[in-house]
Amino acid sequence: MPNKEHNSWLNNADRDLVALGIATAAIILFVATGSSVLPKAIDAVFSDGVGPDNLLVNALLLNVVLIIFGWRRYRELQNEIGERRRAETLARELAEIDPLTSCLNRRSMEAATETLRMHASSQALAVAYCMIDLDNFKQINDIHGHSVGDEVLVEMSARIRDQLPKDASLARLGGDEFAVITSYDAANRDRVDDFVIRLYEKITLPFQLEDVTLDATISIGVSTDHDDDGFNSAADGSAALMQRADIAMYHAKKQGKNRYFWFEPTMENELRFRNELESGIRRGLTEGEFVPFYEQQVDLESGELVGFEMLARWRSTQMGIVSPEIFIPIAEEIGLITEMSDQLMDQAFVDAGSWADPLTLSINISPIQLRDPWFAQKLLKMLIKHDFPAHRLEVEITESCLHENIGMVRSIITSLRNQGVQISLDDFGTGYSSLEQLRTLPFDRLKIDRSFVSELSNPDSSSKIVDAIVSLGRGLDLPITAEGIEDEVILKTLKSMGKLKGQGYFYGKPESAQEVRERLALVGKLAIVDENNSEPVTARQPAANVSDIEAPALPKIVNH
Ligand code: C2E
Ligand code: MG
Numbered sequence: 340m341p342n343k344e345h346n347s348w349l350n351n352a353d354r355d356l357v358a359l360g361i362a363t364a365a366i367i368l369f370v371a372t373g374s375s376v377l378p379k380a381i382d383a384v385f386s387d388g389v390g391p392d393n394l395l396v397n398a399l400l401l402n403v404v405l406i407i408f409g410w411r412r413y414r415e416l417q418n419e420i421g422e423r424r425r426a427e428t429l430a431r432e433l434a435e436i437d438p439l440t441s442c443l444n445r446r447s448m449e450a451a452t453e454t455l456r457m458h459a460s461s462q463a464l465a466v467a468y469c470m471i472d473l474d475n476f477k478q479i480n481d482i483h484g485h486s487v488g489d490e491v492l493v494e495m496s497a498r499i500r501d502q503l504p505k506d507a508s509l510a511r512l513g514g515d516e517f518a519v520i521t522s523y524d525a526a527n528r529d530r531v532d533d534f535v536i537r538l539y540e541k542i543t544l545p546f547q548l549e550d551v552t553l554d555a556t557i558s559i560g561v562s563t564d565h566d567d568d569g570f571n572s573a574a575d576g577s578a579a580l581m582q583r584a585d586i587a588m589y590h591a592k593k594q595g596k597n598r599y600f601w602f603e604p605t606m607e608n609e610l611r612f613r614n615e616l617e618s619g620i621r622r623g624l625t626e627g628e629f630v631p632f633y634e635q636q637v638d639l640e641s642g643e644l645v646g647f648e649m650l651a652r653w654r655s656t657q658m659g660i661v662s663p664e665i666f667i668p669i670a671e672e673i674g675l676i677t678e679m680s681d682q683l684m685d686q687a688f689v690d691a692g693s694w695a696d697p698l699t700l701s702i703n704i705s706p707i708q709l710r711d712p713w714f715a716q717k718l719l720k721m722l723i724k725h726d727f728p729a730h731r732l733e734v735e736i737t738e739s740c741l742h743e744n745i746g747m748v749r750s751i752i753t754s755l756r757n758q759g760v761q762i763s764l765d766d767f768g769t770g771y772s773s774l775e776q777l778r779t780l781p782f783d784r785l786k787i788d789r790s791f792v793s794e795l796s797n798p799d800s801s802s803k804i805v806d807a808i809v810s811l812g813r814g815l816d817l818p819i820t821a822e823g824i825e826d827e828v829i830l831k832t833l834k835s836m837g838k839l840k841g842q843g844y845f846y847g848k849p850e851s852a853q854e855v856r857e858r859l860a861l862v863g864k865l866a867i868v869d870e871n872n873s874e875p876v877t878a879r880q881p882a883a884n885v886s887d888i889e890a891p892a893l894p895k896i897v898n899h
């Protein structure tokens with residue numbers, strides 16, 4: 340309570356004591372004076388006796404006034420106490436209850452867990468802590484707005500509440516994170532599994548909201564204070580239970596979401612490693628440790644080099660060269676993918692500026708980047724900054740981009756294509772793009788995922804999937820690039836299927852910018868700059884011949 344308010348309350352209390360004293364004294368005096376005045380007054384009225392003394396009458400009247408004053412003060416006091424009680428209840432509720440969902444909040448959940456633990460231990464029961472997290476809440480908020488997000492949370496809390504076991508408590512710990520604690524017979528862990536499975540059944544039903552119907556999945560982590568050997572002192576206390584459930588939930592997310600896990604100690608090591616990766620990525624970004632590598636793309640029929648796909652690498656001081664399959668998903672999750680991609684693209688445009696026209700540069704774009712309505716404008720600005728021709732840029736998006744806001748993706752693709760940028764659908768066949776999307780979205784190329792292409796290396800295996808994708812591409816008038824060409828057998832089979840582009844270790848592994856420059860220099864495919872007008876022109880002769888060209892017009896290899 341603030342000091343000022345407290346003081347005024349004390350003053351009121353003092354005043355009330357005085358008022359109470361006055362009222363009590365008035366009543367005593369009233370009794371005393373009344374017993375003397377009233378009989379005399381009655382006597383005077385009915386038997387012509389001598390009236391009461393004036394002084395006593397005045398004292399009696401004063402008593403009446405004082406009693407009325409005391410009574411009114413008493414009523415005021417009652418009202419004040421009532422208001423104070425209501426305010427205290429509201430304050431307690433605000434401190435303990437989540438206002439949106441009316442669940443317990445993080446603070447009160449801690450107390451509820453301790454209470455349940457004491458109760459459970461007195462009954463020889465175990466306590467389970469379930470951490471429940473919506474898988475796509477951020478997306479729901481981003482696409483449909485926060486009020487729809489709030490409706491989902493309220494509905495979700497109601498669905499969980501409907502399934503709660505008798506002694507269980509439900510809390511919203513923040514955002515889309517809910518927690519349930521319940522006691523159970525340690526010998527009968529299935530009861531907790533049954534509860535969790537019921538949650539999955541109910542929460543994954545469509546959310547029919549006022550304006551929209553949404554699907555949601557959840558990830559759950561469960562911890563317990565009992566293991567096979569009985570009470571586990573390592574999971575003693577609400578903080579330990581919560582932390583373990585959180586780690587298990589996080590593990591469920593890592594395993595692909597929409598699933599649940601009981602906590603196991605090995606998960607803690609994974610988390611530690613993951614935290615190290617996260618801080619390593621943050622540091623690496625400021626230190627410029629993320630660098631573009633390039634994989635050759637070739638016209639299969641002629642064997643001619645047509646361009647490169649930029650593939651990110653992390654030159655980590657601690658771990659050496661790290662694969663994008665490890666750091667890209669983390670960068671996406673911790674919201675750094677755009678910054679990382681911007682750094683990589685900036686560098687890639689610099690590198691590709693030294694390649695001869697018409698060599699192309701392909702870049703991979705994360706679905707998260709396509710959530711930015713300004714993505715196309717930002718990319719085009721970058722092209723202008725580096726003076727890189729739009730028609731030599733190919734943007735690769737994966738099928739998972741098409742699950743998100745398809746309207747936004749369509750408008751980004753269209754803006755880029757209008758400027759001449761080519762759009763490829765990467766890893767085709769591994770996602771769930773529909774034929775309708777293929778027909779209506781303006782792609783320029785399909786890239787067959789290497790998992791299908793690698794099948795071709797076994798002469799006995801069927802090439803039906805690759806065949807089917809190639810025919811589909813032909814039917815939709817979409818050129819095809821085959822990924823993962825590792826040997827001649829694969830190459831031969833692909834060549835027999837028609838005119839394709841391809842890439843893979845058969846042609847070479849991804850290389851650094853410097854290695855690419857050396858490779859291009861050998862085949863005369865480095866851009867050369869005419870110093871007089873500083874416009875890059877294509878060097879058709881090998882680099883060895885470059886210096887033969889006469890001075891003033893001496894072309895210089897662009898070296899960054
Ligand atoms: P992707 O775009 O499908 O790239 C092809 C991946 O296959 C690359 O792996 C490449 O090194 C590998 N590969 C190519 N040919 C062969 C082959 O013949 N055999 C085998 N076994 N593998 C081959 P990498 O570089 O590890 O990249 C993995 C994925 O990471 C990429 O798949 C792409 O989706 C993503 N990625 C890479 N760089 C970036 C980036 O800058 N931004 C984003 N958003 N994603 C990126
Ligand atoms: Mg790619």
Ligand code: MG
Nearest residue numbers: 765766786822
């Ligand atoms: Mg691919």
